[in-house]
Amino acid sequence: MTAPDVETVFRAEYGRAVAVLVRLLGDIDLAEEAVQDAFTTALERWPRTGVPPSPAGWIITTARNRAIDRLRREATRDGRHAQAALLHAPDAPPEEGPVRDERLRLLFTCCHPALAMPARVALTLRLLGGLTTAQIARAFLVPEPTMAQRLVRAKAKIRDAGIPYRVPRDADLPDRLAALLAVVYLIFNQGLGESGLCEEAVRLGRLLAELMPDEPEVTGLLALMLLVESRRAARLGEDGTLVPLLEQDRRLWDRSLVAEGQTLVRRCLRRGRPGPYQIQAAIQAVHSDSPGPAHTDWGQILRLYDQLMAVAPSPVVALNRAVAVAETEGPAPALALVDSLEPDLDGYRVLHAVRADLLRRLGRTAEAALAYERAVELSESPAERAHLTRRRREIAPER
Structure with missing residues (x-):
């Protein structure tokens, strides 16, 4: 040993x-x-x-x-x-309820609505993942003492507020489950920034799917993460620059993860209880189905985004829908949609990156260059900044 x-x-x-x-x-x-x-x-x-x-x-x-x-x-x-x-x-008599595993009971405690989202994430990674305070701090780009204090305050809040280590009641479970899934997905998205958390998020997703097999949104989240994670090897170029989905070498995609994710999506579809994570997973499955960008069924993707807007409307969903509109109706109507979202998403780097690409396609290069610059300012990922900077240089020399 x-x-x-x-x-x-x-x-x-x-x-x-x-x-x-x-x-x-x-x-x-x-x-x-x-x-x-x-x-x-x-x-x-x-x-x-x-x-x-x-x-x-x-x-x-x-x-x-x-x-x-x-x-x-x-x-x-x-x-x-x-x-x-x-x-x-x-x-002691066993506790009855829809959740009987100790780990899941602790997950619900860590993700209690009384705790702020950063505290929920930190506690989940610390108590369920076993990550050290230093590891969590590095992943979320904060000083270690700051993360240590966050953990201390979260534990004190659980103690002082009397947050119980128990199964949520049936009536409380849907809202509590949504909060828990949001934490796991946030951890996953943080991992996409090269902090190494994707594997941990997928592990938590598998745990949830094992312990809550009858919850389709749990299955949907796991499918979503697997399909996105399947592209990890293609996400960065040899020079470390971000490679957008439509430009990736699909031969590098992990086909075992693609197959697993698609199987889970089909399982969700058979249940007929669509939710936000299931619909997002279905969108990723459509991308994974096509052998190349030219074969992507953008009409189906747009219909799925329409469904997502009906189930869970948000400015970010509307922005992603605008990308599908650009592929089905052209960049001009898509740009009008993006511009209408700018008051809500001015501080969101993706909006400016999408807007820059649409302006570029329309030949409005000066405006596109400014939009690329704004996206670079807002990005925290070196790989993404390098990609956006290269895009800008392709349409206008450095000033």
């Missing part, structure tokens, strides 16, 4: 172990410390004794015992009460 082997178990079981300990202890910090101590012990013992038959069970049992030892040492009244709860936990 080597350190990488323990790391594999850590990635697979850390979230479950923390979730179980949080349920038993009602204390996030104590649960985390106990699980970390258990993995430290594993690093010391497993190379000598070998891997136990049930690594997850060993970690959870060892962590539970470490927590009991700590509570005994503290010898406070609250500690004795918590110790008693731990000792009797195996006999």
Whole structure:
């Protein structure tokens, strides 16, 4: 047994172990410390004794015992009460409801509406993903002390507000599920900026699909992420510049992920309960179906965006729909739509990038150059900035 082997178990079981300990202890910090101590012990013992038959069970049992030892040492009244709860936990009746897995219960706690979105994301990555505070801070481009404070405040909010570690009631589940899926998708989109979070988001998506197989929006989100992730190898050129979807070498797409995503989309379609993530996944599936840009069924994509606007209207959806309009009706009507969205999306880099491309197609190069410059100013991705800068240089020399 080597350190990488323990790391594999850590990635697979850390979230479950923390979730179980949080349920038993009602204390996030104590649960985390106990699980970390258990993995430290594993690093010391497993190379000598070998891997136990049930690594997850060993970690959870060892962590539970470490927590009991700590509570005994503290010898406070609250500690004795918590110790008693731990000792009797195996006999506790199971909680009934639509969610019975400890990890999913903790996910709902991390994504509670009482917490701000940055706190939800940070807690989810810390408690379920096992990422360090430094790793999360790097992914979201904030100083480590800032992220550490965010985590501390989020845990305090859970404690002080009495946010329970329990299954949401049936009546609360749709709204709570939407908040949870939004966190996973935000993590995924952050990963598209080369911060390495896509894999973690897909892992969380697979977990959700396993634990909530009857929720079509969960399936839809997983399908959406898989289809977008399938293009990772084609997303950057040899010089590190972003390659837009319609210019990518489709031979580089991961066909196994494409096939899996398309299978999940078909499963959603059979259920006949369309939601935002399912429709977005269907749009990506249409792109994945075509052998090249010239064969893309833009009419079907436009119809799907019309459906998405009916289900979940937003300026961003309207902007994406305008791109489909450009391919079906031409750049002029699409530009009119984009210009109408500018008051709402002036600070959104994609609007200015789309507008620049439409102006370029219409031969209005001076205006296109200004729009490209604005998009570059708003972009945080080096690869995207390089792509937009190159586009600008193609139509106008540097001033």
